[in-house]
Amino acid sequence: MSTPKVITTNSVLPASSSQKPWSHHLTIDTLYRVLQRTLLSPFIAWIVVLCLRAQVTPPTAPAFVGAVIYAIFLSALFVAQTINHRVAHGLPRTVDSDQEVVLITGGASGLGLLIAQSYAMKGGAVAVLDIREFGGIDEQEGILGEGVCYYRCDVGVRKEVEDVKKRVEKELGTPTIIINCAAARINGAALLDLPVDAFEKTVRTNLMAAFHLYQVFLPGIIAKAENGGTIVTISSVLGQLSPAGLTDYSASKAGLSALHRTMESELREHEQIKMLLVETGQMATPLFDWVRTPSHFFAPVLQPVEVAREIVAAIDSGHGGVLRLPAFAKLVNLYAALPGAIQQVARYVSGIDSAVASGNRNDHRAAKKRRVD
Numbered sequence: 001m002s003t004p005k006v007i008t009t010n011s012v013l014p015a016s017s018s019q020k021p022w023s024h025h026l027t028i029d030t031l032y033r034v035l036q037r038t039l040l041s042p043f044i045a046w047i048v049v050l051c052l053r054a055q056v057t058p059p060t061a062p063a064f065v066g067a068v069i070y071a072i073f074l075s076a077l078f079v080a081q082t083i084n085h086r087v088a089h090g091l092p093r094t095v096d097s098d099q100e101v102v103l104i105t106g107g108a109s110g111l112g113l114l115i116a117q118s119y120a121m122k123g124g125a126v127a128v129l130d131i132r133e134f135g136g137i138d139e140q141e142g143i144l145g146e147g148v149c150y151y152r153c154d155v156g157v158r159k160e161v162e163d164v165k166k167r168v169e170k171e172l173g174t175p176t177i178i179i180n181c182a183a184a185r186i187n188g189a190a191l192l193d194l195p196v197d198a199f200e201k202t203v204r205t206n207l208m209a210a211f212h213l214y215q216v217f218l219p220g221i222i223a224k225a226e227n228g229g230t231i232v233t234i235s236s237v238l239g240q241l242s243p244a245g246l247t248d249y250s251a252s253k254a255g256l257s258a259l260h261r262t263m264e265s266e267l268r269e270h271e272q273i274k275m276l277l278v279e280t281g282q283m284a285t286p287l288f289d290w291v292r293t294p295s296h297f298f299a300p301v302l303q304p305v306e307v308a309r310e311i312v313a314a315i316d317s318g319h320g321g322v323l324r325l326p327a328f329a330k331l332v333n334l335y336a337a338l339p340g341a342i343q344q345v346a347r348y349v350s351g352i353d354s355a356v357a358s359g360n361r362n363d364h365r366a367a368k369k370r371r372v373d
């Protein structure tokens with residue numbers, strides 16, 4: 001029997017939340033979660049109505065009328081949200097985790113690794129496509145864990161993706177859940193300092209790879225998967241917020257989100273194929289570990305395990321849709337509608353355009369070295 005799965009610190013940074021002061025956990029996300037479970041919950045609102053009745057509050061009393069109106073409002077909002085989601089993304093498909101063949105690009109590190117391990121534990125067949133070099137089979141199993149099949153593949157190269165498709169289909173079957181998670185390392189340079197090949201590499205890995213992946217694997221899902229399939233695109237809020245110093249990354253992620261949405265429109269007639277777009281803020285993985293979040297309160301750095309849990313839950317629910325976290329990420333569409341001057345003030349106050357420039361390059365280099373080691 002093999003040893004338990006170990007997630008090494010060079011793949012996913014440790015979540016040492018217990019060592020942090022209590023104030024570290026006080027973020028807009030914590031407040032939002034508390035509100036969702038209290039003041040904004042229709043269930044709690046109706047409990048308040050029942051409590052007032054139990055106290056024999058007259059039905060005409062302002063407190064009772066107000067409580068009923070508020071409870072009806074929250075319930076109507078909940079129903080509207082459910083109908084909206086149903087109309088926009090259709091009925092859910094049935095997901096049977098131990099029958100699915102899950103393919104994850106960039107699954108040898110960070111978020112992708114956690115999702116891969118999660119599906120392997122559920123008993124599904126899991127294929128990870130990544131460029132990471134392992135010292136041997138023991139190191140590979142120690143990092144990826146039991147039940148994850150590793151395929152070394154540069155997803156930015158069409159031929160490699162086509163070759164790996166044949167191997168995966170032969171060894172595991174037709175993938176039914178495809179998760180595009182690979183991302184090139186961050187260059188963190190201003191446009192004028194960014195070498196052409198660095199820009200091209202980012203676009204090839206973050207955007208072209210999705211084109212190759214979907215064009216190569218999608219026909220298999222459409223033709224063979226009885227229960228349909230789920231396509232997951234891991235993009236970023238930075239595709240919409242475009243901070244200074246991340247031209248290549250932001251451009252590639254904006255293109256990636258657009259590619260996903262276009263594909264969703266094209267696949268609408270295939271009701272059993274669910275499209276899930278994930279646009280997250282900063283996570284504690286090696287990718288951005290040298291960049292300090294501009295505001296811990298408004299834009300807390302997410303633990304990748306929280307994000308992986310949400311993604312797996314969304315896939316398993318059988319729904320498509322858009323997953324944005326943390327809380328501020330849900331507002332990025334509203335940000336785009338703000339007048340330019342207010343956007344500038346928001347950028348200045350949040351410090352989003354100075355975060356990359358003030359990131360510690362030594363940490364960046366150390367992080368890169370840790371990943372190579």
Ligand SMILES: NC(=O)c1ccc[n+]([C@@H]2O[C@H](COP(=O)([O-])OP(=O)(O)OC[C@H]3O[C@@H](n4cnc5c(N)ncnc54)[C@H](OP(=O)(O)O)[C@@H]3O)[C@@H](O)[C@H]2O)c1
Nearest residue numbers: 106109110111130131154155181182183236282283285287
């Ligand atoms: N971390 C964040 O703050 C953050 C925020 C928003 C969105 N995201 C997105 O979330 C996803 C996962 O990010 P992460 O933080 O988990 O990153 P990560 O830890 O760096 O994992 C990305 C993996 O992709 C691999 N990769 C790079 N180029 C590849 C290629 N051409 N073919 C195959 N694999 C390749 C990387 O290998 P190497 O290590 O050798 O390069 C690495 O193993 C990415 O799409 C990222 O853009 C991340």
